[in-house]
Amino acid sequence: MRLSRRTLLQSALASAALGWAPDARGAAQTTIRHSSFDPWIEIRPDHVRHNVREVSRLVEGRPILAVIKNNAYGMGLLNMARILESETAVIGMAVVKLSEALELRGAGIAKPVLLMGPFDDADLEAAVMRDVTPMVYTEVGDALDRLAARRQAAAPVQVCVDTGMGRVGISHRRAAGLIADLAGRDGVELAGTMTTLNEDPEFEKLQLRRFREVEETLAAGGIAMGRRHAASSYGLFDNPPAYLDAVRPGMALFGQYSTERFRGMDLLDLRPSMSLKARVALVKKLERGDTAGYEAAYRAERDVWIATIPAGHVDGVPRVAARGGWVRIGETRYPIVASVSASHTIVEIGPEKTVEAGDVATYFDWRDGSRPEDASAASGASVYDLVMHLNPTLPRRLVS
Secondary structure, rough: OOOOOOHHHHHHHHHHHHHHHOOOOOEEEEEOOOOOOHHHHEEOHHHHHHHHHHHHHOOOOOOEEEOOHHHHOOHHHHHHHHHOOOOOOOEEEOOOOOHHHHHHHHHHOOOOOOOOOOOOOOHHHHHHOOOOOOEEEEOOOOHHHHHHHHHHOOEEEEEEEEEOOOOOOEEEOOOOHHHHHHHHHEEEEEEEOOOOOOOOHHHHHHHHHHHHHHHHHHOOOOOOEEEEEOOOOOHHOOOOHHHOOOEEHOOOOHOHHHOOHHHOOOOOOOOOEEEEEOOEEEEEEEEEOOOOOOHHEEEEOOEEEEEEEEOOOOOOOHHHHOOOOEEEOOOOOEEEOOOOOOOOOOEEEEEEOOOOOOOOEEEEEOOOOOOOHHHHHHHHHHHHHHOOOOOOOOOEEEEO
16 A cells, blocks of 8 residues: 555654554654763763773783673663774674674674673684684584685684683693684684683693693694784783783773772773762652561661652662662762662662752762772672673664
């Protein structure tokens, strides 16, 4: 049926009222309309670029393989990828899930993409045919040869060597054989060899020795490992010998220190690149003895004002935040009280009403004292738990 212009206009008006938008044929499609009270995330591209420069300076210009797994640690996968795409110090990006690797390619990201997660035969085909580099540690040479013949180009791979982490990778005792097999195939391009360090400084020395033993065994047969890399954000601070040919940071590029100890070392000036904010939805007065929160977790010891902020643990606010966490409204910090529910946080304002509905509440940002590390430490949470659990459906806004 052909729709008239008038019918299309009427459909558009009706759909807008329902939060829908018509496509080119007049069919209604759902769109996301966020309330002004929905929490949101702000992103600082300039801080990401600063962090890239800082890491590059520390590692003396070695290339950076940027780990942007798990929705880029809360930043949003494509947000981070598009920022890093123009950074010459970044030679590629690494993810764990095939869906993220393919999303990067679908969005036009051209730099190398390393898939560090597991895959079956169909996944391997999907990755290689979209020019995604798989991290391998099993006998996949024959499958790679077949795929290379189809794409009429060698398939790039990186080999993961297990030097003691035990999570994934081929044992360092057998790694030389697998690498030699892959390196000897016309259909395979050995782009690199990697290992994962376990963040125990003493044990990491053994891990690097094992990795070098694999390299020496291969070198004796005239085989190169490709680009070698081992150092994560943690290794940037604790293990300079692990810098090798490239480094593989994630958290540092987003501007967070993995531990408080690293923050005090003055090796890197990391600038947090995102914030979590929402608007106060309700301000009310409780009389002495009134309660708030599940299981009456908060009981007013005096007449007091409280504020409800529509962001909870489904949005990324840790449930433990009521154990000492805070929210900044204006220039004042207010303690989180009661219990963090799925979609709400309650803060204690005090005896005077100093907050109004609509005021912006900040859970963390890039200001000193309000960094993600500060917000997580206040309630005993890990900074990883805070930033990596941010709801991927929250709107993300680029700011400067």
